[in-house]
Amino acid sequence: MPSLSLRINLDPDGRIGPGKIELLEQIAAFGSISAGARQMKMSYKHAWGLVEDMNRVFGKPVVATSHGGKRGGGAELTPVGLAVVSRFRAIERAAAAAAEPHISALQADIEAA
Protein backbone atom coordinates (compact mmCIF):
# COMPACT_ATOMS: atom_id res chain seq x y z
CA MET A 1 0.00 0.00 0.00
CA PRO A 2 1.47 3.42 -0.95
CA SER A 3 2.31 5.79 1.87
CA LEU A 4 2.97 9.50 2.06
CA SER A 5 6.23 11.07 3.10
CA LEU A 6 5.78 14.64 4.13
CA ARG A 7 7.93 17.70 4.76
CA ILE A 8 6.92 21.11 6.04
CA ASN A 9 8.65 24.04 4.36
CA LEU A 10 9.00 26.91 6.81
CA ASP A 11 10.14 30.43 6.03
CA PRO A 12 12.63 31.28 4.79
CA ASP A 13 14.62 28.08 4.21
CA GLY A 14 13.79 25.66 7.00
CA ARG A 15 12.49 22.17 6.30
CA ILE A 16 11.11 19.71 8.80
CA GLY A 17 10.64 16.10 7.78
CA PRO A 18 10.43 12.58 9.19
CA GLY A 19 14.16 12.36 10.00
CA LYS A 20 14.28 15.39 12.30
CA ILE A 21 11.00 14.38 13.95
CA GLU A 22 12.25 10.86 14.63
CA LEU A 23 15.46 12.30 16.08
CA LEU A 24 13.42 14.41 18.52
CA GLU A 25 11.37 11.34 19.47
CA GLN A 26 14.54 9.32 20.12
CA ILE A 27 16.08 12.14 22.19
CA ALA A 28 12.87 12.24 24.26
CA ALA A 29 12.81 8.44 24.64
CA PHE A 30 16.46 8.12 25.73
CA GLY A 31 16.88 11.44 27.53
CA SER A 32 20.08 12.24 25.67
CA ILE A 33 21.15 13.66 22.32
CA SER A 34 24.00 11.15 21.97
CA ALA A 35 21.73 8.15 22.67
CA GLY A 36 19.14 9.54 20.27
CA ALA A 37 21.82 10.00 17.62
CA ARG A 38 22.99 6.40 18.15
CA GLN A 39 19.44 5.10 17.62
CA MET A 40 19.33 7.03 14.34
CA LYS A 41 22.78 5.72 13.34
CA MET A 42 24.12 9.26 13.00
CA SER A 43 27.05 11.04 14.65
CA TYR A 44 26.50 13.22 17.70
CA LYS A 45 27.79 16.12 15.63
CA HIS A 46 25.21 15.54 12.89
CA ALA A 47 22.38 15.15 15.41
CA TRP A 48 23.42 18.35 17.19
CA GLY A 49 23.48 20.16 13.83
CA LEU A 50 19.89 19.05 13.14
CA VAL A 51 18.79 20.20 16.61
CA GLU A 52 20.47 23.59 16.10
CA ASP A 53 18.80 23.87 12.71
CA MET A 54 15.38 23.31 14.32
CA ASN A 55 16.16 25.81 17.10
CA ARG A 56 16.90 28.39 14.40
CA VAL A 57 13.83 27.57 12.28
CA PHE A 58 11.41 27.74 15.21
CA GLY A 59 13.16 30.68 16.88
CA LYS A 60 13.14 28.83 20.22
CA PRO A 61 15.02 25.75 21.51
CA VAL A 62 13.42 22.36 20.83
CA VAL A 63 15.77 20.48 23.21
CA ALA A 64 16.91 21.45 26.74
CA THR A 65 20.18 20.01 28.01
CA SER A 66 21.36 19.76 31.61
CA HIS A 67 24.90 19.20 32.84
CA GLY A 68 26.22 17.26 35.79
CA GLY A 69 24.14 15.64 38.51
CA LYS A 70 24.04 11.95 39.35
CA ARG A 71 23.44 10.78 35.80
CA GLY A 72 25.91 13.18 34.17
CA GLY A 73 23.39 15.45 32.45
CA GLY A 74 20.93 14.73 29.72
CA ALA A 75 18.47 16.19 27.30
CA GLU A 76 14.73 16.53 27.07
CA LEU A 77 12.31 18.17 24.69
CA THR A 78 11.12 21.68 25.49
CA PRO A 79 7.41 22.58 25.14
CA VAL A 80 8.26 23.75 21.61
CA GLY A 81 9.97 20.43 20.82
CA LEU A 82 7.00 18.46 22.16
CA ALA A 83 4.57 20.59 20.13
CA VAL A 84 6.63 20.14 16.95
CA VAL A 85 6.61 16.34 17.32
CA SER A 86 2.95 15.92 18.18
CA ARG A 87 1.71 18.43 15.60
CA PHE A 88 3.90 16.92 12.87
CA ARG A 89 2.51 13.45 13.58
CA ALA A 90 -1.03 14.88 13.53
CA ILE A 91 -0.30 16.60 10.20
CA GLU A 92 0.94 13.26 8.80
CA ARG A 93 -2.21 11.44 9.91
CA ALA A 94 -4.55 14.13 8.59
CA ALA A 95 -2.72 14.35 5.26
CA ALA A 96 -2.63 10.56 4.83
CA ALA A 97 -6.35 10.24 5.53
CA ALA A 98 -7.18 13.04 3.09
CA ALA A 99 -4.91 11.58 0.40
CA GLU A 100 -6.10 7.99 0.75
CA PRO A 101 -9.11 8.09 -1.64
CA HIS A 102 -6.99 9.88 -4.28
CA ILE A 103 -4.25 7.25 -4.02
CA SER A 104 -6.84 4.48 -4.45
CA ALA A 105 -8.27 6.33 -7.46
CA LEU A 106 -4.80 6.61 -8.99
CA GLN A 107 -4.25 2.88 -8.57
CA ALA A 108 -7.59 2.20 -10.27
CA ASP A 109 -6.67 4.61 -13.11
CA ILE A 110 -3.38 2.79 -13.68
CA GLU A 111 -4.99 -0.65 -13.67
CA ALA A 112 -7.68 0.51 -16.10
CA ALA A 113 -5.23 2.20 -18.50
Place this chain on the structure above:
Amino acid sequence: MPSLSLRINLDPDGRIGPGKIELLEQIAAFGSISAGARQMKMSYKHAWGLVEDMNRVFGKPVVATSHGGKRGGGAELTPVGLAVVSRFRAIERAAAAAAEPHISALQADIEAA
Protein backbone atom coordinates in the same frame (compact mmCIF):
# COMPACT_ATOMS: atom_id res chain seq x y z
CA MET B 1 3.14 30.68 5.40
CA PRO B 2 4.44 27.11 5.74
CA SER B 3 3.73 24.73 2.88
CA LEU B 4 3.80 20.97 2.54
CA SER B 5 6.15 19.04 0.29
CA LEU B 6 4.86 15.57 -0.37
CA ARG B 7 6.18 12.31 -1.75
CA ILE B 8 4.31 9.08 -2.41
CA ASN B 9 6.21 5.92 -1.53
CA LEU B 10 5.18 3.10 -3.85
CA ASP B 11 6.09 -0.57 -3.54
CA PRO B 12 8.75 -1.73 -3.39
CA ASP B 13 11.17 1.19 -3.74
CA GLY B 14 9.55 3.75 -6.01
CA ARG B 15 9.11 7.36 -4.91
CA ILE B 16 7.14 10.05 -6.70
CA GLY B 17 7.57 13.65 -5.65
CA PRO B 18 7.25 17.23 -6.93
CA GLY B 19 10.30 17.02 -9.21
CA LYS B 20 9.08 14.04 -11.27
CA ILE B 21 5.57 15.50 -11.46
CA GLU B 22 6.85 18.86 -12.68
CA LEU B 23 8.98 17.07 -15.29
CA LEU B 24 5.86 15.30 -16.62
CA GLU B 25 4.01 18.63 -16.71
CA GLN B 26 6.85 20.26 -18.65
CA ILE B 27 7.03 17.33 -21.11
CA ALA B 28 3.26 17.68 -21.66
CA ALA B 29 3.52 21.46 -22.09
CA PHE B 30 6.40 21.37 -24.57
CA GLY B 31 5.63 18.06 -26.33
CA SER B 32 9.18 16.85 -25.92
CA ILE B 33 11.35 15.22 -23.30
CA SER B 34 14.39 17.33 -24.22
CA ALA B 35 12.41 20.61 -23.98
CA GLY B 36 10.89 19.47 -20.68
CA ALA B 37 14.36 18.61 -19.37
CA ARG B 38 15.64 22.05 -20.43
CA GLN B 39 12.83 23.78 -18.50
CA MET B 40 13.83 21.77 -15.44
CA LYS B 41 17.52 22.63 -15.99
CA MET B 42 18.41 18.93 -16.14
CA SER B 43 20.16 16.87 -18.80
CA TYR B 44 18.13 14.83 -21.29
CA LYS B 45 19.81 11.74 -19.86
CA HIS B 46 18.70 12.56 -16.33
CA ALA B 47 15.14 13.37 -17.48
CA TRP B 48 14.94 10.13 -19.43
CA GLY B 49 16.16 8.22 -16.36
CA LEU B 50 13.34 9.76 -14.28
CA VAL B 51 10.77 8.85 -16.95
CA GLU B 52 12.09 5.27 -17.09
CA ASP B 53 11.97 5.08 -13.31
CA MET B 54 8.29 6.10 -13.39
CA ASN B 55 7.53 3.60 -16.17
CA ARG B 56 9.00 0.88 -13.96
CA VAL B 57 7.20 2.01 -10.78
CA PHE B 58 3.77 2.22 -12.46
CA GLY B 59 4.30 -0.87 -14.63
CA LYS B 60 3.13 1.08 -17.72
CA PRO B 61 4.66 3.95 -19.73
CA VAL B 62 3.93 7.48 -18.53
CA VAL B 63 5.30 9.10 -21.71
CA ALA B 64 4.75 8.11 -25.37
CA THR B 65 7.34 9.19 -27.92
CA SER B 66 6.94 9.40 -31.67
CA HIS B 67 9.69 9.55 -34.29
CA GLY B 68 9.90 11.44 -37.56
CA GLY B 69 7.12 13.40 -39.18
CA LYS B 70 7.16 17.09 -40.03
CA ARG B 71 8.22 18.21 -36.56
CA GLY B 72 10.83 15.49 -36.02
CA GLY B 73 9.00 13.45 -33.41
CA GLY B 74 7.97 14.40 -29.92
CA ALA B 75 6.58 13.17 -26.66
CA GLU B 76 3.25 13.28 -24.90
CA LEU B 77 1.85 11.88 -21.68
CA THR B 78 0.01 8.56 -21.82
CA PRO B 79 -3.30 8.11 -19.96
CA VAL B 80 -1.22 6.73 -17.06
CA GLY B 81 1.06 9.80 -17.12
CA LEU B 82 -1.94 12.15 -17.18
CA ALA B 83 -3.55 10.28 -14.28
CA VAL B 84 -0.33 10.37 -12.25
CA VAL B 85 -0.02 14.16 -12.67
CA SER B 86 -3.63 15.05 -11.95
CA ARG B 87 -4.00 12.64 -9.02
CA PHE B 88 -0.70 13.79 -7.48
CA ARG B 89 -1.85 17.43 -7.64
CA ALA B 90 -5.19 16.42 -6.10
CA ILE B 91 -3.36 14.55 -3.33
CA GLU B 92 -1.25 17.66 -2.64
CA ARG B 93 -4.33 19.89 -2.42
CA ALA B 94 -6.23 17.47 -0.17
CA ALA B 95 -3.23 16.95 2.12
CA ALA B 96 -2.50 20.68 2.37
CA ALA B 97 -6.12 21.47 3.24
CA ALA B 98 -6.20 18.73 5.89
CA ALA B 99 -2.87 19.83 7.37
CA GLU B 100 -3.64 23.55 7.43
CA PRO B 101 -5.38 23.76 10.84
CA HIS B 102 -2.61 21.66 12.43
CA ILE B 103 0.07 23.93 10.98
CA SER B 104 -1.75 26.99 12.36
CA ALA B 105 -2.03 25.25 15.74
CA LEU B 106 1.71 24.50 15.71
CA GLN B 107 2.49 28.15 14.99
CA ALA B 108 0.25 29.19 17.89
CA ASP B 109 1.95 26.63 20.18
CA ILE B 110 5.38 28.01 19.29
CA GLU B 111 4.34 31.62 19.83
CA ALA B 112 2.79 30.73 23.20
CA ALA B 113 5.77 28.68 24.41
